[in-house]
Amino acid sequence: MKRYTAAFPSVTLASKAKYILETQGYEAKLIRTPKTLASGCGYSVVTDAQPQVIAELLESYGMNYKAISVSNE
Amino acid sequence: MVNFDNAATTFPKPDSVRAAVAAAITKYGGNPGRSGHDISIAAAQEVYNARKKAADFFGAQPENVVLTLNCTHALNFAIKGILRPGDHVIISNMEHNSVFRPVYALSKRGGVSYSIVSAAPEKDVLLRNIEKAVTPKTTAVIFTLGSNVTGQLMPYREIGALCRRRGLCFIADGAQVCGVRDIDLTRDNINILCCAAHKGLYAAPGTGLLISDGKYRIKPIIEGGTGSTSLDPEQPDFLPDALESGTINTIGAISLAAGLDFVNSVGKDRIYAHEKSLCDRLIAKLRRIDGVTVYRQEGAEYLPIVLFNISGALPEEACRFFNDKGFALRGGLHCSGLAHEAVGTLPDGAVRFAPSVFNTAAETDRFARAVSEAAKKYGTK
Numbered sequence: 001m002k003r004y005t006a007a008f009p010s011v012t013l014a015s016k017a018k019y020i021l022e023t024q025g026y027e028a029k030l031i032r033t034p035k036t037l038a039s040g041c042g043y044s045v046v047t048d049a050q051p052q053v054i055a056e057l058l059e060s061y062g063m064n065y066k067a068i069s070v071s072n073e
Numbered sequence: 074m075v076n077f078d079n080a081a082t083t084f085p086k087p088d089s090v091r092a093a094v095a096a097a098i099t100k101y102g103g104n105p106g107r108s109g110h111d112i113s114i115a116a117a118q119e120v121y122n123a124r125k126k127a128a129d130f131f132g133a134q135p136e137n138v139v140l141t142l143n144c145t146h147a148l149n150f151a152i153k154g155i156l157r158p159g160d161h162v163i164i165s166n167m168e169h170n171s172v173f174r175p176v177y178a179l180s181k182r183g184g185v186s187y188s189i190v191s192a193a194p195e196k197d198v199l200l201r202n203i204e205k206a207v208t209p210k211t212t213a214v215i216f217t218l219g220s221n222v223t224g225q226l227m228p229y230r231e232i233g234a235l236c237r238r239r240g241l242c243f244i245a246d247g248a249q250v251c252g253v254r255d256i257d258l259t260r261d262n263i264n265i266l267c268c269a270a271h272k273g274l275y276a277a278p279g280t281g282l283l284i285s286d287g288k289y290r291i292k293p294i295i296e297g298g299t300g301s302t303s304l305d306p307e308q309p310d311f312l313p314d315a316l317e318s319g320t321i322n323t324i325g326a327i328s329l330a331a332g333l334d335f336v337n338s339v340g341k342d343r344i345y346a347h348e349k350s351l352c353d354r355l356i357a358k359l360r361r362i363d364g365v366t367v368y369r370q371e372g373a374e375y376l377p378i379v380l381f382n383i384s385g386a387l388p389e390e391a392c393r394f395f396n397d398k399g400f401a402l403r404g405g406l407h408c409s410g411l412a413h414e415a416v417g418t419l420p421d422g423a424v425r426f427a428p429s430v431f432n433t434a435a436e437t438d439r440f441a442r443a444v445s446e447a448a449k450k451y452g453t454k
Contacts, residue, residue: 040301
């Protein structure tokens, strides 16, 4: 199954995204943001939710993210 | 010892909080928000859990819950992070030094001016006092939600509504109110709530909260490592990172989560009703003892705190007597010269009785007998 990674500027925002995805029934795991996804320090969520779903869910909670990509995990 | 000094910090803590602290130091020893290994991530998850519970408890967003050392720390962040040179602020005459001292310091070196309004027992009078103090330069109202000295409960919803109507930032000192009365940032129009997690929320000491509604940007007064945007020499401009430099108190955060669960399981209303019943019980007995003065005003509403004095005994002297009888209370000025000036108990202050959910009627009755003994002993001096 494909996984997608959404990057956030902080562990708190990544944790919030993880919580939101899990309450919607998706898998979600916290990792340090891969350098290929975004520069600087931050945390990401690896999930089985599709990018469109991720974007819509986060938008509905007023959350921004730095980037979403297909995960190599 | 029976602790009646719970306004300073609640003790004992619930079993669940003690267990949470033990689990925290055993299992969650990683530094949250710093690394990608499982130990750090596990700690980060627990900390987020605490933020979420605090956010749900106070009607906020988890990312706007900032963990601090204590309420004083939170108030300093809020006051010094919001006010700018030229600003005017309004505070009450019942403020703790954690509000008055930062405001006073800013008035001395930061170009801020302030007005102190009387926290009259009548709600309408108190609100009019605030309205009359507003000037074109007023930017904030910084008010205790409940006095740590007398227990006077302020009409904070009405103060919040006034601030919203006048476009003022409402910074609330919730140290004595959190955990016993209902506070919701949105409903109560509180822009920044500062509280001590180690009092009515039953968390470990070394834990406080600054909770923002996100409307006002709080300029950091401490810069440092946040585990985010590390390439940028500027402090992050998003919460909670902007105000959380350095390693946070993970154990405190985990104890906060357990404390919030405890308060939710018992119920704020039940906790308040129980503690209030002990205070009412004590007041009824104190009023029958010659030489005892209880400081309560008609028309005011009170938190579960009773301030009193014994004729012939300095407050700290009385508290030494009570300590020898097995009761822990705080006597003196309670870090609030302003409040004691307002109450008329300067220069020596008074004795403060502050029960927790764990105190009992039997303990209160025994304490009342100790007060009676003290009144006889010191009244003959």
